[in-house]
Amino acid sequence: MLLSKSCVYGLRATLYLASKEKEEFIPIKRMSEKLEISFHFLTKILQQLTADGLLESFKGPNGGVRLTKAPQKIALIDVVLAIDGPKLLTECALGLPGCGLKNPCPLHDKWAVTRDSIRDMLANTSLTDLAEKGKAENLRLTDDGDFEELLRD
Amino acid sequence: MLLSKSCVYGLRATLYLASKEKEEFIPIKRMSEKLEISFHFLTKILQQLTADGLLESFKGPNGGVRLTKAPQKIALIDVVLAIDGPKLLTECALGLPGCGLKNPCPLHDKWAVTRDSIRDMLANTSLTDLAEKGKAENLRLTDDGDFEELLRD
DNA sequence: CTATTTTAAGACAAAAGACTCTTCATTTAA
DNA sequence: TTAAATGAAGAGTCTTTTGTCTTAAAATAG
Numbered sequence: 001m002l003l004s005k006s007c008v009y010g011l012r013a014t015l016y017l018a019s020k021e022k023e024e025f026i027p028i029k030r031m032s033e034k035l036e037i038s039f040h041f042l043t044k045i046l047q048q049l050t051a052d053g054l055l056e057s058f059k060g061p062n063g064g065v066r067l068t069k070a071p072q073k074i075a076l077i078d079v080v081l082a083i084d085g086p087k088l089l090t091e092c093a094l095g096l097p098g099c100g101l102k103n104p105c106p107l108h109d110k111w112a113v114t115r116d117s118i119r120d121m122l123a124n125t126s127l128t129d130l131a132e133k134g135k136a137e138n139l140r141l142t143d144d145g146d147f148e149e150l151l152r153d
Numbered sequence: 154m155l156l157s158k159s160c161v162y163g164l165r166a167t168l169y170l171a172s173k174e175k176e177e178f179i180p181i182k183r184m185s186e187k188l189e190i191s192f193h194f195l196t197k198i199l200q201q202l203t204a205d206g207l208l209e210s211f212k213g214p215n216g217g218v219r220l221t222k223a224p225q226k227i228a229l230i231d232v233v234l235a236i237d238g239p240k241l242l243t244e245c246a247l248g249l250p251g252c253g254l255k256n257p258c259p260l261h262d263k264w265a266v267t268r269d270s271i272r273d274m275l276a277n278t279s280l281t282d283l284a285e286k287g288k289a290e291n292l293r294l295t296d297d298g299d300f301e302e303l304l305r306d
Numbered sequence: 307c308t309a310t311t312t313t314a315a316g317a318c319a320a321a322a323g324a325c326t327c328t329t330c331a332t333t334t335a336a
Numbered sequence: 337t338t339a340a341a342t343g344a345a346g347a348g349t350c351t352t353t354t355g356t357c358t359t360a361a362a363a364t365a366g
Contacts, residue, residue, distance in 0.1 A: 001244070002155060005354065008248045015259065027312070041355050047314070060363030061311045076260075091154070095161045097296055106168065106283040106292050107229075114274045121267045130259040139259050143250055158324065180342070194325050200344065213333025214341045 007083040010045050012141045018071035018127035025064035036142045052082035077122035160236040163198050165294045171224035171280035178217035189295045205235035230275035242272050
């Protein structure tokens with residue numbers, strides 16, 4: 001798998017936040033129900049994003065989490081780096097430590113090109129890009145639902 | 154991680170076989186030592202490749218495994234498919250079941266492009282390509298060694 | 307102040323992946 | 337024919353990932 005499940009859940013969650021126009025705090029409980037993700041597990045993942053500065057949280061009634069920046073300014077790669085770390089974009093495809101220009105493996109050059117295309121895709125796609133597309137075409141962020149249902153109160 | 158460790162070991166092993174010019178059976182024990190992979194674990198992985206028809210094996214003294222085809226005709230994707238299966242090249246980046254043209258997720262289109270570039274790289278690179286490059290530039294398939302050492306008896 | 311709502315934190319359990327070990331069947335060489 | 341070398345198969349262990357549960361801390365509403 002390219003991304004860990006935690007990372008995928010983090011992406012779905014930030015995408016959900018980006019698709020809400022209002023900048024209010026959204027309870028994690030509500031998000032977990034809408035996105036069909038275990039509440040406690042999602043909480044743990046969002047804590048990582050909060051620690052990383054991508055989200056801010058607020059405790060108590062009317063509390064929850066929200067994006068710290070405008071979603072246009074958050075790229076998918078920001079979420080991926082916060083949760084899965086940089087290894088996807090730095091590691092050797094053959095798993096050799098220290099593989100790089102200086103001490104490459106036979107696959108290094110070709111993999112570096114492919115890896116860059118992954119990085120570019122993640123870096124050039126903002127949360128807004130996907131949220132807008134999701135709304136416009138009524139796509140889905142869960143196994144069965146659609147955007148319309150997702151955003152309904 | 155893009156590829157499982159089993160898959161990476163399978164690639165290193167087939168690459169090693171491709172770099173031996175003679176078409177003799179190579180004992181797995183020897184390969185495991187050269188490649189610094191646990192013998193029993195490597196055995197299990199190579200059994201998958203044998204079952205898939207990429208390798209053939211021979212028991213008894215002077216036995217071992219060898220490629221069934223010329224290494225020019227084996228692409229990296231053949232090994233990846235035999236061990237990790239097709240999921241890397243078919244799965245949704247957001248983990249949604251049935252994500253495709255008919256019922257896509259918001260990321261589907263962009264991911265499909267990236268995924269194709271991964272597929273193309275794996276499909277257009279043969280074992281010979283990498284073996285030749287490894288020999289010519291004396292690269293490595295292990296943490297510390299180099300090709301010269303790898304091919305020495 | 308008190309009860310309620312919410313995130314924070316960490317212990318714990320289950321599942322999957324990575325790896326080891328033992329036993330067995332096959333083949334060859336002497 | 338017997339011993340040695342080898343792959344085949346599967347049980348078992350360790351680690352990481354994934355997911356659950358409990359308790360604490362913070363904030364608000366009344």
